[in-house]
Amino acid sequence: VLRKLFQRENKRHVRMVEKHLVLDGKRCVQCGICSFNCPINIDVRRHAWENEPIFNSRCLSCGECVMRCPRGVIKFERIHLPEDGRP
Amino acid sequence: MTRYVLIGSGVAAVAAAEGIRTADPDGSITIISNDPDGYYSRPGLAYLLTGEIDTQLLFPFRAQDFKRLNIHLRQAKALRIRPAEKSVEIHPAAVVAYDRLLLATGASARPLTMPGSGLQGVNKLDHLEDARRLIQLAGNARSAVVVGGGITALELVEGLIARRVTVHYILRGKRFWSNVLDESESEMIENRLRKEGVILHPQREIVEIQAKNERVGGVRLDNGEQIKCEIVAYAIGTAPRTDLAREAGILCDRGILVNETFHTNQAHIYAAGDAAQIFDPDAKKYLLDSLWSSARAQGFIAGQNMAGRSVIYQKPVSFNVTRLTGLAITIIGAVGSAENIGPVEIVRGDSESWREVPLANVAEQETEHLSVRLMVGEKQILGAVVMGAPELSAPLLTLIRDRVDITPIRDQLLTPSASIEKILLEFQRISTGV
Numbered sequence: 133v134l135r136k137l138f139q140r141e142n143k144r145h146v147r148m149v150e151k152h153l154v155l156d157g158k159r160c161v162q163c164g165i166c167s168f169n170c171p172i173n174i175d176v177r178r179h180a181w182e183n184e185p186i187f188n189s190r191c192l193s194c195g196e197c198v199m200r201c202p203r204g205v206i207k208f209e210r211i212h213l214p215e216d217g218r219p
Numbered sequence: 220m221t222r223y224v225l226i227g228s229g230v231a232a233v234a235a236a237e238g239i240r241t242a243d244p245d246g247s248i249t250i251i252s253n254d255p256d257g258y259y260s261r262p263g264l265a266y267l268l269t270g271e272i273d274t275q276l277l278f279p280f281r282a283q284d285f286k287r288l289n290i291h292l293r294q295a296k297a298l299r300i301r302p303a304e305k306s307v308e309i310h311p312a313a314v315v316a317y318d319r320l321l322l323a324t325g326a327s328a329r330p331l332t333m334p335g336s337g338l339q340g341v342n343k344l345d346h347l348e349d350a351r352r353l354i355q356l357a358g359n360a361r362s363a364v365v366v367g368g369g370i371t372a373l374e375l376v377e378g379l380i381a382r383r384v385t386v387h388y389i390l391r392g393k394r395f396w397s398n399v400l401d402e403s404e405s406e407m408i409e410n411r412l413r414k415e416g417v418i419l420h421p422q423r424e425i426v427e428i429q430a431k432n433e434r435v436g437g438v439r440l441d442n443g444e445q446i447k448c449e450i451v452a453y454a455i456g457t458a459p460r461t462d463l464a465r466e467a468g469i470l471c472d473r474g475i476l477v478n479e480t481f482h483t484n485q486a487h488i489y490a491a492g493d494a495a496q497i498f499d500p501d502a503k504k505y506l507l508d509s510l511w512s513s514a515r516a517q518g519f520i521a522g523q524n525m526a527g528r529s530v531i532y533q534k535p536v537s538f539n540v541t542r543l544t545g546l547a548i549t550i551i552g553a554v555g556s557a558e559n560i561g562p563v564e565i566v567r568g569d570s571e572s573w574r575e576v577p578l579a580n581v582a583e584q585e586t587e588h589l590s591v592r593l594m595v596g597e598k599q600i601l602g603a604v605v606m607g608a609p610e611l612s613a614p615l616l617t618l619i620r621d622r623v624d625i626t627p628i629r630d631q632l633l634t635p636s637a638s639i640e641k642i643l644l645e646f647q648r649i650s651t652g653v
Binding site (some may be wrong): 156163168177181200202 | 230261262263266278609
């Protein structure tokens with residue numbers, strides 16, 4: 133029973149975090165095209181500087197930043213969260 | 220309390236401040252720069268020119284970021300370093316004392332020297348101010364002449380085209396960026412430029428910039444051809460700003476010479492970014508880089524060392540992904556060829572390491588919208604140029620940086636007309652188990 137519960141919970145976590153935005157800071161030149169094109173004004177560029185994925189629940193996953201970045205910095209990637217649910 | 224003084228306001232200086240703060244939360248940090256715009260994304264100027272972003276987007280840091288790092292910004296020109304007194308003389312007249320000094324003075328565009336080079340309408344792309352001037356000029360211009368090779372020259376071409384200016388592109392050599400790209404890669408870019416309406420003039424030089432009402436009116440080429448234009452934009456190479464260092468007796472070659480901890484030959488003085496020429500133990504020589512990511516990494520380590528740590532810079536594989544003529548272009552590692560050995564002219568977004576000639580076979584794949592060239596060594600891939608397949612850049616960087624043994628796919632890669640793209644992606648899938 134416990135294992136089933138654990139598996140179910142684990143699946144839920146995976147679903148929750150499926151396709152988060154992952155940024156490769158080493159490629160980024162901080163031009164700001166991503167932040168400029170974010171429809172809800174997430175400072176995507178700052179995440180690239182800090183090399184931190186975007187876990188912002190407001191992110192629409194619209195893909196504008198992914199598409200517009202001239203250097204391929206941003207990707208949708210599946211991220212597995214640790215059990216406490218925090219990145 | 221240690222007094223840190225950083226000369227320059229580019230990414231190397233800002234990263235140095237971050238590096239200092241990892242080890243010293245209390246010391247005073249002063250950034251001295253005479254650029255009125257301070258810290259902004261210099262590579263972003265290309266997208267300002269094309270109109271893809273607004274000026275205010277070029278500033279990655281807000282006031283609170285400088286406050287968080289407790290940086291004191293001082294808009295002034297550094298005139299002289301006095302190493303014996305550990306101070307910097309600046310204008311407006313003042314003397315700033317330091318305990319640790321960083322020279323992050325960057326590089327400037329090599330100027331044109333032909334008659335007429337000083338006319339209004341002749342422009343480089345070093346600073347935000349240059350981009351603003353170009354945008355203003357483009358508003359009233361019909362034609363422009365762009366001269367130079369490499370990324371910045373193309374950014375100028377694309378920016379002006381986006382602003383509906385007819386562009387004549389003058390290439391000194393037979394083809395575009397011949398000391399990094401091979402013939403078919405250059406051709407791919409050139410064909411795309413022609414489709415955008417750019418008029419190419421290979422193997423030509425401007426001998427004179429002609430005036431009309433004291434402004435640029437046209438140029439005369441070495442074959443006698445005259446081109447009417449209102450703008451001449453140039454990116455014929457960059458040179459590290461070394462004047463301050465040289466005058467202070469700091470050892471310089473083409474850049475300010477530093478070891479792998481970014482120390483110059485003078486005590487307490489460091490250099491990083493485009494201004495620095497760094498000892499590379501693999502190549503056993505001092506190399507220049509003009510890449511944003513290198514400048515950031517170098518500045519960060521220099522800052523840590525200034526604050527008393529002892530961090531050695533492991534020069535990463537030189538890597539750049541950029542968009543030129545609408546194509547994502549990735550250059551990684553050593554991609555030079557023997558035909559191009561000779562004096563090197565470095566441009567922005569460039570690395571001398573790319574010109575290293577590896578002991579390798581070349582694997583190539585080419586279609587109309589895709590070009591892949593791999594320098595395949597005995598067991599590793601040593602360098603790569605990819606155009607039009609950005610998804611290959613990450614796996615290739617891993618293969619080259621981590622010196623992954625590619626023996627299982629080596630023969631496949633070197634088979635004529637192999638689908639390199641597919642082989643690599645499949646190899647990545649198997650290796651990572653994804």
